[in-house]
Amino acid sequence: MTELPDRKTIVDNERFTLSCTPPIFYDHGKQIDGPIATGTFFKIAERHFLITAWHTFEDFKAERILIPRKPTSDDFIDMGKYEVIYPIEKEYDVCALEIVDPDALRHLKENWHFLSLSNIGLPSRSGCFLLFGFPTSIRDENSRIKSYQPLSAYASRLAVAPDDAPDRLPGDLDLFFEYGGIVDVLDGGERESPALHAVSGASVWELQAPSPSLWIPPRVIGVETSFHRGKYFRAVDWRVVAELLGFAYPHIRDQLHQHLGG
Structure with missing residues (x-):
């Protein structure tokens, strides 16, 4: 994890x-x-x-x-x-x-x-990555609309593609990240990783090297397209975009x- x-x-x-x-x-x-x-x-x-x-x-x-x-x-x-x-x-x-x-x-x-473009980069093999989106599995409901709550999932990149991943893309355009354990929700809460329905299309970000006195914004490296709960989420490299x-x-x-x- x-x-x-x-x-x-x-x-x-x-x-x-x-x-x-x-x-x-x-x-x-x-x-x-x-x-x-x-x-x-x-x-x-x-x-x-x-x-x-x-x-x-x-x-x-x-x-x-x-x-x-x-x-x-x-x-x-x-x-x-x-x-x-x-x-x-x-x-x-x-x-x-x-x-x-x-x-x-x-x-x-x-x-x-x-x-x-300054906010876009290429993914490393061993960095720390962030998926930020709005899964319907943690939303609340009100009278006409269904409200929403953002979620942050920090993950490492998988070294090899999972065996059950379909429709592989050529080269290194497919990106796979571990997905399980604890994730972070807005306002400081933590919870078990939920299903990621409605997170499709969210950016996958890579954290930059930390600075002792300066926060550096993460860079977008891909677009999330699917997930297997408890195992991985999948993204397309931003070069496809x-x-x-x-x-x-x-x-x-x-x-x-x-x-x-x-």
Whole structure:
């Protein structure tokens, strides 16, 4: 089991990841479902994206996508008009929603932080990693919407892929992390690791080398796509997102490849 960082580091990590990591809700008119996924906001080359997992949108039939107006709020913003960029091969299981509705973008930027390329990195083999998302298994319910609670799972990377992992990706684009034992919930609580339904699409972060006097924010290295409770969670390397965005927007391809060493 991965040892949790000190309490101050946990609090600082949660404050930072919460600022850019929204739960995603579907509005079906009479009811709001969710969260159904987790995403992360990015601004790249003056374009604004919500990065998440493709399988949560593949059979999308909701009328609207809703995002909390600010972190931990039960007041929602309609995403309005957006463009969905997704891979031809579903095994790569990431997608980017470009936010093109000016009113929605203005409201989101008032209370949410959009990450940049400086917040992205390549995963090491032996670092400490963090999965931050909104599992429905620990949510509470109220009259119309289902509220949500964020969770932090600190993990080590598995040296080899589990035998039961399906649809392996080529090269080292598949990332697997231990998942079991104790995880951290917001406001200082700890609990046994829950099922990760609705965490699909959440960023996987790698903690940076600690400094004795300065907190250093973790870097995004992948996108969570599935889990086997008590054994592992799985992510796609962020280079897959970079390839997807570079294909859709050729003018930023070189910038993405240069940053990630592609």
